[in-house]
Amino acid sequence: MAIRTAVRRVVSLVPSLTEAVAVTAPGLLVGATDWCDHPAGLDVVRIGGTKNPDVARITALAPDLVLANEEENRAPDLDALRAAGLRVLVTEVRTLDQAFRELERVLVAGCGLDRPGWLTEAEEAWRDVRAVVPAVRAVRAVVPVWRRPWMVLGRDTFAGDILARLGVAHAYAGHAERYPRVPLDELTSCGAELVVLPDEPYRFGAHDGPEAFPGLPCALVSGRHLTWYGPSLSEAPRVLAGALRAAFR
Numbered sequence: 682m683a684i685r686t687a688v689r690r691v692v693s694l695v696p697s698l699t700e701a702v703a704v705t706a707p708g709l710l711v712g713a714t715d716w717c718d719h720p721a722g723l724d725v726v727r728i729g730g731t732k733n734p735d736v737a738r739i740t741a742l743a744p745d746l747v748l749a750n751e752e753e754n755r756a757p758d759l760d761a762l763r764a765a766g767l768r769v770l771v772t773e774v775r776t777l778d779q780a781f782r783e784l785e786r787v788l789v790a791g792c793g794l795d796r797p798g799w800l801t802e803a804e805e806a807w808r809d810v811r812a813v814v815p816a817v818r819a820v821r822a823v824v825p826v827w828r829r830p831w832m833v834l835g836r837d838t839f840a841g842d843i844l845a846r847l848g849v850a851h852a853y854a855g856h857a858e859r860y861p862r863v864p865l866d867e868l869t870s871c872g873a874e875l876v877v878l879p880d881e882p883y884r885f886g887a888h889d890g891p892e893a894f895p896g897l898p899c900a901l902v903s904g905r906h907l908t909w910y911g912p913s914l915s916e917a918p919r920v921l922a923g924a925l926r927a928a929f930r
Contacts, residue, residue: 688792692744693717694734694754698772698787701911702748705788705797712742719905719913734758740765746791750774776842777807780910803914810846810918819848820925822875822900823868825890826860827883831868835861840879840907847922849877869894875928879904900928 692712693699699717703710712726714734726742729735731753739747739762747769749759754771762769770791772783781804788794824834824844834841835856844851852871853861876894878885881904891899902924906917 688745690742690744691746691748691792692728692739692742693748694728694731694758695748695750695772696731697909697911698748698750699723700909700913701784701788702792704799704912706792706794709792709794711744712739719911736761736765740767746770748772748787748791774839774910775837776839777846777910777914780839780914784910799912799915803912803917806915806918807846819850820874821872822849822851822877823853823871823873823894824851824877824879825868825883825885826879828885828890828893830862831865832860832862833868835859839910843907843917843921844877847918847925849875849925851877865893869897873897875900875925877902877907877925879907881905881908898928900925 690711691702691709693702693710694714696714696717696719699710699713700719703720703723710725712728713723714731715727715729716731717723726738728738732755736758744767747762747767749769749771751771751773759769759771770787772787774780774783781800784800785796789796824840826832826834833853834851835853835858837859841851841854852873853863876897876899878890878899879902880886885901887901902921905913906920
């Protein structure tokens, strides 16, 4: 049986995975993207963005493992890293259950770490979410992720699965595309009872987003808790439920 060399140097191209590795094994990460802002004070070499990583800089760091995601990172960049002789582990996350499996694959199988306690805590927090947080009434929502042009959650997304577990059915869950472009006049007339506005990838805020949906309650939510799969999953049910309930007060 082949024995794999111990992983001692990791570069992460995914903010969620950066936080997961950094919290679990401080010092293992040697490089991360410019968008990797958790945990606070992370001191590693910055290698560009998720869509435009500096392949030469990554290669110079001589990582034992590069962590990537099939949605966040571009296939040509990952192919270039492999061509440079680097080992690349690519995750696919479309549901919460898949996120838990992929996190264990990255941390235990990929990095050779012990299964972290925070991962078990996150699973427990979501196991019976209705017992963990006060009920959020079932509601139909539109969930923009960008404007100019307007784009929303469509089919088969991690964030959509997270919201569904909290009682929010997003209006375009059955769309043929995962992140369809939808004109604003259609969004405001689709029969939604709520607008969910995360602060990433587009930074929606109190003065940038709600004004486009007059008459509809708007929930301003943390993008890290809605779209990241990592240590933030432990507190995500409580944080997101609080923001959803606040929209109806």
